[in-house]
Amino acid sequence: MEQSYRIKMTDIQKRFAGVHALKAASLQARPGEIHALIGENGAGKSTLMKILAGAIRKDAGEIWIDGKKTEIQNPRDAHKLGIATIYQEFMLAPDLTVAENIFIENLTSGRKLINWKALNKSAQELLDSLGFGDIDPAAKVGTLSVAYQQVVEICKSLSQDVKVLILDEPTAVLTFREIEKLFELLVKLKKDGVSIIYISHRLEEIFRLCDEITVMKDGCFVRQVRTDEIQKAQLINLMVGRDLKDIFPKRENAVVGEKILQVQHLRAGSRVQDVSFEVRAGEVLGFYGLVGAGRTETMRAVFGAEPVESGKIIWFGEEVRFKSPRQAVRRGLGMVPEDRKKQGLVLEQNIEMNTTITSMRDVQNRARVFSKRKEEDFTKEILESIHTKYASVYDRVSQLSGGNQQKVALAKWLAAGSKCIIFDEPTRGVDVGAKTEIYNCINQLAAQGIGIIMISSEMPELMGMSDQVIVMRQGKVTGKIMKDEFSENNLIRLAMGGA
Amino acid sequence: MEKEKKNYQKLLDFILANNTYFILLLLFIICSAASEYFLTMANLVNICQQYAGTVIVSIGMLFVILTGGIDLSVGSIMAFGSVFTAYAMVEWKLPIVLSVAVTLLLGTLGGLFTGFLVARTKIAAFVASLAMMTICRGAAYMISHGTPINTPAGTISQLGTAKLLPFLTWLTVIAILVVALSSFFLNKTAYGRKVIMIGSNEEAVHLAGINVTQHVISVYAISGLCSALGGVIATSRTGIGSGAAGQGMELDCIAACVIGGASLSGGQGSSVKTVVGVLVLAMIGNIMNLLSVPSYPQDIIKGIIIILAVLLQQGTSRIRQN
Known part of the structure; x- marks a missing residue:
């Protein structure tokens, strides 16, 4: 099994001005797997993912990609390795079109001038292949719904060769129906062999969507578990060490007044x-x-x-x-x-x-x-x-x-x-x-x-x-x-x- | 070993927290070494005298910058103030006090108008104050018919040279008062608190039930008032009301605020550090005059030093935040 991991991060450490954000964080994900990363806020999930994306540097620990030890120093390194991140705040230019945003890194496909027809066509093909053919490649991104903007963001990362897709709380801004569409898209990418790392607070989604779960707490790896081998209540216990029934405090019968x-x-x-x-x-x-x-x-x-x-x-x-x-x-x-x-x-x-x-x-x-x-x-x-x-x-x-x-x-x-x-x-x-x-x-x-x-x-x-x-x-x-x-x-x- | 490291860390923290002052100190040492005339009483008194107006106008600019705005009209309002004081004294034969009062009132009204444009009609501060800038410059030249207005000797120019103590001129005293007052308002009163918070996050402050529009308008009025006072001071120093006064003042003031650690996006800045910013500019100008650097290269060197000072400021602030 060992060699089949796409990403292997072991004992990652990171300090910020005295705060020990990551003490011993680890994560392993296979190709064609949706891997949930959960933990309370401040557990270090985002920090760990930023290290993988090259946004910040680790102090210690090892990163292995496809069985090869790698150093990720900056976002460009991560990019070359096929690691893409969809943050909660999108990195889109609202006044540019969908096609322009998708291919922003290489608008001319190597030539001197932009071929608008070809650009829009390849954008359309990409959108079609993901099941979002109703998005107009010539529309300005700012006019799209948040969900569609997210799709554009994902397309943008797919316009390059992507092996690892990191999503940070992708459903926080989406409606019920939009979430369904996003899930369909993620399942499709998974079948294509992409490793998806999915950060979310919504346990319902994780149980529906993800194959494996890594739990983090206080900057440390707690446990990696297959989704079908664990219950929701156990999972919450792992995250916080507390039972679900305590989440909603009992309220004395309210004295309702004027x-x-x-x-x-x-x-x-x-x-x-x-x-x-x-x-x-x-x-x-x-x-x-x-x-x-x-x-x-x-x-x-x-x-x-x-x-x-x-x-x-x-x-x-x-x-x-x-x-x-x-x-x-x-x-x-x-x-x-x-x-x-x-x-x-x-x-x-x-x-x-x-x-x-x-x-x-x-x-x-x-x-x-x-x-x-x-x-x-x-x-x-x-x-x-x-x-x-x-x-x-x-x-x-x-x-x-x-x-x-x-x-x-x-x-x-x-x-x-x-x-x-x-x-x-x-x-x-x-x-x-x-x-x-x-x-x-x-x-x-x-x-x-x-x-x-x-x-x-x-x-x-x-x-x-x-x-x-x-x-x-x-x-x-x-x-x-x-x-x-x-x-x-x-x-x-x-x-x-x-x- | 561990303790040594801690002490080192403490020292570093101290330096970074007071980086503006260390920039000033550094420059002061360099200037003292570069020219023997720099560290003389006459020269230092002269610097304080010469830059009193800049300090006052910069304080006005600081209020605007704290809200995340910018006021390009300060130099022109200064020119208007300079011309109008002299004009009111010479043509209307108004007493000095009254001329000055009317000038300050007009300056405030000018600022109020800019503020209204910014806060109510939502014209970008850069554009609104740019328009105000050309309006006031034009008005200054119109009133003076393009020629400087001489005030009678021994009237307002007495203020320009009067001394409270052998080493303390009245202009310096006025500047110190303005700085003290603004520092008090910014740190100790609800008004200053609101101004700073508006600059940090206008939306949140609005939703906390604070009248943002009113406060934004008011900072431009303060800037107008300070600029007009700067104009009065310019007239008092030379005895001449000139439409060319305050040329480029807006840039010096912005530079002073930024060297003093103010953020152009608002919410950050202090009166005392802005004064330090002015003093940095003042010393650069002064030392180059003492070393007889010709005026065109002076501008270039000044620009470069501003860049360096701001880089140093930003660099150390960044280290501090990490």
């Missing part, structure tokens, strides 16, 4: 056609729908970040219309947005500044000058109330793990004393252990009488957390499901509009 926010027949832009719902104090209201159903857009409109066309918004019994987030925040509405890094946090500033951004006056003295002591104490108090782990409040937020970043993004609403908080995909890109902590946070807030709105695309999460779930489809509310009627079937049926 109506905080009522929204009636809201319309805002093409994505929000007719949305009504209400949130009460101490309640967790879930929002389910496929990507593009208009959940985020609805909340942005309520929050004043997008203009409202018509409908009523009632805040503590009074009709309001927030014209800017500023007005919403002043009245006590908070939002932890979908994209933590771009919208939820000022990543390159410190933890303290991010926490007190909504409550600067509370940490100033009478002359409206920041009081260092006051601010530090205030920040610490809030962060500790939600069990945030950090070294110093003066560290940059970007240095924290995903879960702790999310807590800082939440902390500013606690600092502001918000009465209702909207969470948009609060656990996206967060590892299993940190997810539980975020769920605990949310429960804790609800117990304090804060109204919670939680948008999520993960059904187990919504069913585990919510008191009620509103389902949206194409800008409209298609149903409201009470806790005792929760089932994946019910949710999917309403979200997809099936019978």
Whole structure:
């Protein structure tokens, strides 16, 4: 068996300024295999893959490709070896066409001028062969859906001779149907003998798609196992050393109080056609729908970040219309947005500044000058109330793990004393252990009488957390499901509009 | 052995954290060695006097750069300020204080307008301030009919040469006050905090309920105010209101901010380090004059040293981050 491995990485080590990111990481994958790489955030999966892709250099360890020991010093080395990576953020030029993007490394196929006809034709052939013939090679990439952009990204790597394809959380941005298409594509590539390394937090996908699984924890190799020889619960245990049933904390029966926010027949832009719902104090209201159903857009409109066309918004019994987030925040509405890094946090500033951004006056003295002591104490108090782990409040937020970043993004609403908080995909890109902590946070807030709105695309999460779930489809509310009627079937049926 | 390594690491950290100051120190030593006249009281006082205006205008520029913007109009507003103070004194016979006040007000309004274009109409800061730049330069020449305006001797030019202490001129004092004030605002008040955070991530700050538009407009107003003050100072030093004042000032100010570690994408920069940036430029200019380097090669050498200083700044910052 030994010689049949396409990639063999053994005892890889890497340090970043004192942090031992990889201690003894190993990975072996065969040709024609889809190999899952899993582990909590911070386990070192991405670091290991970046070393394979030549994006960073290892400190120690060996890499063998097709039985030959190799050194990968830079991305070009990896490229020559046929290693391609599809990152979460695509490396595409949105203003160039599909064909141009696919063949960007060699537009002229060796000649002096570009033959547009031939270029588009070979792009079309490549797309056809992958079953995506409906993508127009002459279309600008920026006009395509995220899923199709991903296909273009994959085609781009296939335009070269690819032996190893690394995918980092490829389905995070895709809809249900798009995921199916991606899987078909990956299975096709697998049959062609490509080794696929698949990083994902979604265990359901891994069990469906992958042949083997490598588990990592704290920068170390934990175990390599065939997918059919292990159960989901065991796998989670390997990753975190904890049982699945602990993931959703039991919540005391919520004391649901007065109506905080009522929204009636809201319309805002093409994505929000007719949305009504209400949130009460101490309640967790879930929002389910496929990507593009208009959940985020609805909340942005309520929050004043997008203009409202018509409908009523009632805040503590009074009709309001927030014209800017500023007005919403002043009245006590908070939002932890979908994209933590771009919208939820000022990543390159410190933890303290991010926490007190909504409550600067509370940490100033009478002359409206920041009081260092006051601010530090205030920040610490809030962060500790939600069990945030950090070294110093003066560290940059970007240095924290995903879960702790999310807590800082939440902390500013606690600092502001918000009465209702909207969470948009609060656990996206967060590892299993940190997810539980975020769920605990949310429960804790609800117990304090804060109204919670939680948008999520993960059904187990919504069913585990919510008191009620509103389902949206194409800008409209298609149903409201009470806790005792929760089932994946019910949710999917309403979200997809099936019978 | 282990301990030695730790000490070495500490020293390195210290140097990297204060790289801007070490660049200044290095240059200071080189200058002192290169010319015996450099390290004389008269020369040093002269540098502080000569560059007081640049410091003030650079501070205004820093506010804009902190939000991720840029203000190319500073030099022209300076020229406008220089001409207008003199014009108001000579033609309208306004008292000095009033002329200066009106000048500062107009400068602020000019900046406000640029800020409005940037924040509200979403015209790129580069373009909006470029337009403002030609408008103000044109206005300055129009008011002065293309010729310098002489102010009566012993009026505003007294300010330009007055000294508080034998080694401290009033212009230097004003510059120090501006720097202290801006440093206080940036580090200690909600306003400064918001400006810095807007530069780091406008979207996140907007969603945290902060009025981004208002703050963006305000930094251009501050820049306009500082530039007009720079113009007043230019007039006070020579006694002449000139439409040619502040030529190329925008580039010097941007260079000063960047040498001082400010990031042109926003969210990073400090007042004191910006002053260091100005002093680096000042010393380069000064030492070349002392060594009688002709003016055209001076420009080339200056450009090269700016590149080196910024490379050093970036290089050390990068090492620090890793």
